[in-house]
Amino acid sequence: MSLNLSDSALLRSANFIAGQWREPSGPRLAVTDPATGALITKVPDSGSDEARAAVDAAHAAFASWRKVPAKQRAQIVRRWNDLVLAHQDDLGKLISREQGKPLAEGKGEVAYAASYIAWFAEEATRMNGEVIPTPVPGRRMFALKEPVGVVAAITPWNFPAAMIARKIAPALAAGCTVVCKPAEDTPLTSLALVHLAEQAGVPAGVLNIVTASRERTPEVVDVWLDDARVRKITFTGSTPVGKHLARRSADTLKKLSLELGGNAPFIVFEDADLDAAVDGLMASKFRNGGQTCVCPNRVFVHDTVHDAFADKLATRVAALQVGPATDPASQIGPMINARAVEKIERHVQDALARGARVLTGGRLLPDLGPTYYAPTVLTGADATMACSCEETFGPVVPLTRFASEAEVLAAANDTPFGLAGYFYSQDVRRIWRMADALETGIVGINEGAISAEAAPFGGVKESGYGREGSVHGLEDYLHTKYICQGQLD
Secondary structure, rough: OOOOOOOOHHHOEEEEEOOEOOOOOOEEEEEEOOOOEEEEEEEEEOOOHHHHHHHHHHHHHHHHHHOOOOHHHHHHHHHHHHHHHHHHHHHHHHHHHHHHHHHHHHHHHHHHHHHHHHHHHHHHHHHOOEEEEEOOOOOHHHHHHEEOEEEEEEEEOOOOOHHHHHHHHHHHHHOOOOEEEEEEEEHHHHHHHHHHHHOOOOOOEEEEEEOOOOHHHHHHHHHHHHOOOOEEEEEEHHHHHHHHHHHHHHHOOOOOEEEOOOOOOEEEEOOOOHHHHHHHHHHHHHHHHHHHOOOOOEEEHHHHHHHHHHHHHHHHHHHHOOOOOOOOOEOOOOOOOOHHHHHHHHHHHHHHHOOOOOEEEEEEEOOOOOEEEEEEEEOOOOOOOHHHOOOOOOOOOEEEEOOOOOOOOOHHOOEEEEEEEEEEOOOHHHHHEEEEEOOOOOOEEOOOOOOOOOEEEEEEEEEEEEEEOHHHHOOEEEEEEEEEEOOOO
């Protein structure tokens, strides 16, 4: 399938190991357009041999890369950022074609990814240690920051550029080397970004990437989990997989960053600016067709404003244009695959069977294709429904009424997950009460777009641990070495 890329070299179909693009001798994995099912290209369906070769290369490169001065590492990462922005249109096309999001969103994701690369390029020169006041004469005490070592990055399909950037940029800035396994649905964007990192001057072996199918991914990842040379795992994905990685990492005590599932509440209080709340919900819920870990999954609206809010929201949602990324008018693209659509339909049908009502949407769109689902608003949702207990990961908004702050706070926190939470209110005292009491790692107050490279991103409870972005994101790729020198008097 033609992608009409200005730079055809961005379309890669090989693994990158030890500074070489290695064509596979074994099976290949088909990468398809979720809008049509058409084949884009095929990439390696890698296994244990490729995974082990990637670690060998990263381990060998670590000894020299960690000694590269921070300013020089920063310059390389900055060149990577510049190349990503220079290829924004082509990368946006790749994202849209293999992931399905509209082209404008694809290009926006490239800019978002680049913001992390630029941020961590700047932070590379700020990994300051400290001089510790000595308790006795004749001694000097220091705490230094050092890279953890080889990092294994496992990334999801929903943001194939941003998730790569958010993991690899801090690793390179810190002086770590990387082995990476992108999602089987969206490997092409990741391969293109690695190609640009190579062009930016990342030395051979410092950054390695292998692709694999869903069936062979455990074979790849198990090699990395069992290898003591891999000192950190960074993963974005489901909570069950995150728990598996944590258990398997225990034998070698790897450092872990886990950004896992969410079940974000979005609360509209009676004093909220309803138009602003609708704007915020549209921005946070329908980005990437609802296929984000921080999008609102449960929407609670106060009794006194529920009907007015529901009407405003349903009008906006009904007007969303659904279609392929190739159509400039599209605002909602296809879901990533048939499994995603099946889950969305299951959640909607379960809600209807339990008493919910459709205000708009609530149906498949077979005229567009098997992976399209109409943006949906449901009323009458409650805690017994699957859409309240599981991430729908699609364009479905279930509305639940509430009567008091205490009631909605208890409902919002009644979940094992704790990634993001949102609420709209004009009461300053309530704002601080809710911000303190919500059991989430991220809180949006009168704001639906919360992600930024300078802010720490991550959750609590079963949404994982560790942070990405900000100074805290760099810290997750470092450990602290204490040095004590005596007999100085």
